[in-house]
Amino acid sequence: MMVTTGQPSPATRTGLPELRPGTDEIVTGVLGDLAAEPGWPRPVLLDRDLLILVTHGHGTAELDFRPVPCRPGTLLRAHPGQALRFVGAQLDATVVSWRPDALRGLDVDPDAVPAHRQLAGEDEDAVISEVSQLAVDADRHALVPAAAALLRHQLAVLLLRLSLLPHPRNGATPRAETETFRRLCREVERGYRHTRRVEDYAAGLGCSVRTLTRACLAVTGRSAKQVIDERVALQACRLLAATDESIAAIGRELGFPEPTNFGRFFTREVGVSPGTFRAERERPLPVRLVRPRPPADSPAPGGQA
Structure with missing residues (x-):
């Protein structure tokens, strides 16, 4: 398989054939x-x-x-x-x-x-x-x-x-706030490696920080800052669990030049250190990353990497 990083990193590969044009x-x-x-x-x-x-x-x-x-x-x-x-x-x-x-x-x-x-x-x-x-x-x-x-x-x-097919909805979230949340998710996908500041995403979307926070609270029960940080933590979990990249390299890829800052961020978001999370990866049901579920009719944060 492949990880979309600046430099190729060893990752577990499936046995599916390569997909080629045609x-x-x-x-x-x-x-x-x-x-x-x-x-x-x-x-x-x-x-x-x-x-x-x-x-x-x-x-x-x-x-x-x-x-x-x-x-x-x-x-x-x-x-x-x-x-x-x-x-x-x-x-x-x-x-x-x-x-x-x-x-x-x-x-x-x-x-x-x-x-x-x-x-x-x-x-x-x-x-x-x-x-x-x-x-x-x-x-x-x-x-x-x-x-x-x-x-x-x-x-x-x-x-x-x-x-x-009919499926449960996550409450009666107003359409405008749901759409704002979806737009934020798309922007976070493009930018989470470069910035975690809500202000930067608000500027890119042409709205206020308050508007983004209100939309995220309505859809997920969490603030816009939490939604952004959880996307970064999810990518860190993916790379720690499924690649052999060093912890420091993963931190740099996600915008943390100093390993200690990455370690503090990851521990705060996930509840364990990056090293502990990686050590758990070969056990059944490794450390579970808890993050909000977006509404059923919107793209999930982290659907693409």
Whole structure:
């Protein structure tokens, strides 16, 4: 896999084939393809978009250090840059992965699909049917250039179906504040390595610090400063758990020239030191990073890295 840093860093790699322009922009596989090593001793950093549909067995997925119970009908939606691991998993699953440009020109928002759904009834039957057909066609027509359009439209239909399924909302947050929060999340994605100041994001968005804080409190119950700092802490957790970069190098990459400042920041946000967090990465359910969940219809902070 790859980490989008200034310098390449060793990271755990999955067994999925490389995605190249052309017919390989949508690839299907099985859960075992995602594991870098048997037993998932540590997370992998994803370099592609994924849908994972559990078909048999029970286990636990960790998506950005949040445990998700898995059983038949569990659907996971993962983004490039997220940390993924399965713990104690005796699972079979179908995996669909795609390049960012695979859906270009199609009227579908892949971010409208929640990170986790437990499908049931007719919804489960429909999704299983579409995933199965996509997997069959991807395998059968792997070397046929004309099949790329078929796979793109099959994936678009699948994502549209998933986005239309009813799901719980996080309260009645006013639309204006939800949109402000989403805009902040997008700006934080672009800028968290360079600044953690709310004032800088407010200036970039053309609004006041108070407006950003009000929106974040309405959506997450936390201040804008907390949302920004939690995004930085999440990236630190990803790199500590899934790469061999030194703690000092990770701190510098995230805007902390001095390792001691990075250590204090990380300990405050996560509750343990960077060294302790890294040492825990090969244990089941490593130290859990608690951060707010954005509303179901907005992009998660950290969806991309």
